[in-house]
Amino acid sequence: MTETAEGRQRSRLALLGAGVMGETVLSGLVRAGWDPTDLVATDRRPERVAELEAAYGITMTTNVDAVAGASTVVLVVKPQDMRGLLSEIAPTLDAEALVVSLAAGVDTATLEAGLPAGQPVVRVMANTPAQVDEGMAAVAAGSSATPDHLERVRDILSATGRVEVVPEGYLDAVTAISGSGPAYLFFVVEAMIEAGVHLGLPRDLSTELVVQTMLGSAKLLRESGEHPTVLRERVTSPGGTTAAALRELEDHKVRAAFLSAMEAARDRSQALAAAARDQQAHR
Numbered sequence: 172m173t174e175t176a177e178g179r180q181r182s183r184l185a186l187l188g189a190g191v192m193g194e195t196v197l198s199g200l201v202r203a204g205w206d207p208t209d210l211v212a213t214d215r216r217p218e219r220v221a222e223l224e225a226a227y228g229i230t231m232t233t234n235v236d237a238v239a240g241a242s243t244v245v246l247v248v249k250p251q252d253m254r255g256l257l258s259e260i261a262p263t264l265d266a267e268a269l270v271v272s273l274a275a276g277v278d279t280a281t282l283e284a285g286l287p288a289g290q291p292v293v294r295v296m297a298n299t300p301a302q303v304d305e306g307m308a309a310v311a312a313g314s315s316a317t318p319d320h321l322e323r324v325r326d327i328l329s330a331t332g333r334v335e336v337v338p339e340g341y342l343d344a345v346t347a348i349s350g351s352g353p354a355y356l357f358f359v360v361e362a363m364i365e366a367g368v369h370l371g372l373p374r375d376l377s378t379e380l381v382v383q384t385m386l387g388s389a390k391l392l393r394e395s396g397e398h399p400t401v402l403r404e405r406v407t408s409p410g411g412t413t414a415a416a417l418r419e420l421e422d423h424k425v426r427a428a429f430l431s432a433m434e435a436a437r438d439r440s441q442a443l444a445a446a447a448r449d450q451q452a453h454r
């Protein structure tokens with residue numbers, strides 16, 4: 172902890188693993204007004220270290236130096252890299268430090284097993300729209316995390332979007348829906364742009380039409396508060412063009428495909444959890 176000019180207690184946050192999601196969190200904190208001198212980050216790729224130092228003026232250091240004196244330690248490495256990282260930082264962590272993991276499928280019990288007894292842990296599933304302050308994150312407390320710890324994580328994440336506190340048992344499903352979700356929507360966008368090109372539109376125009384339609388539809392859904400079925404029905408004139416298109420989507424079992432896709436993502440999250448537990452048990 173350091174003192175600000177106003178005398179307010181200020182905490183140092185260390186972020187370990189500054190890839191796509193790590194940069195998403197770091198850049199959000201900087202946009203939200205965190206002083207870069209309260210942030211420290213690490214990455215094992217030297218080129219990534221140089222990029223982030225140049226972009227945000229954040230001190231980049233080693234994992235062990237980063238956690239020394241940090242009151243919040245945010246872990247944003249791949250699930251497969253978590254065990255090594257935990258064993259590297261465990262001896263240096265402040266006993267009071269809150270450990271926040273953004274890794275898919277690594278449960279709090281596995282994280283706790285790799286850390287000193289009693290270390291507070293919070294698990295998060297975030298998503299990349301946080302890069303434009305429209306993120307969706309869900310958080311779950313480990314066995315030693317208090318409501319204040321959850322509040323600290325909520326403060327960090329609410330700078331870049333919405334946050335829900337959930338039972339940990341929901342997180343595999345959350346991963347399948349909002350964690351991976353942006354990729355499904357980008358996939359739909361890609362498919363619609365290609366279809367526009369197939370129908371004879373210039374690619375730039377097709378892209379503009381699809382992106383604005385996606386954005387406008389999401390905004391209408393949020394601002395109207397209407398159920399998506401009602402909004403879909405309002406577009407679907409009897410015997411019209413939309414009905415013809417939706418019939419094709421039903422014939423091609425797109426709804427069932429979405430269900431299977433999200434079951435597969437949920438299953439993969441569970442498999443990553445099992446692998447992480449196994450790795451931890453055999454360390």
Ligand SMILES: NC(=O)C1=CN([C@@H]2O[C@H](COP(=O)(O)OP(=O)(O)OC[C@H]3O[C@@H](n4cnc5c(N)ncnc54)[C@H](O)[C@@H]3O)[C@@H](O)[C@H]2O)C=CC1
Pocket residue numbers: 187188189190191192193213214215216219234247248249250252255256273274275276296297298299350351
């Ligand atoms: N990309 C996404 O949309 C989302 C990712 N996540 C989770 O975030 C985590 C990171 O994912 P991405 O950022 O996409 O991966 P990434 O591969 O872009 O970033 C991981 C970074 O960690 C670094 N790293 C690995 N081991 C390290 C170590 N021991 N010390 C320091 N740095 C180390 C790598 O060099 C890399 O830059 C994963 O666990 C993933 O499940 C969660 C939600 C969404």
Ligand SMILES: O=C(O)[C@@H]1CCC=N1
Pocket residue numbers: 275346350351
């Ligand atoms: O694909 C993944 O495993 C990560 C977790 C959620 C989004 N990306």
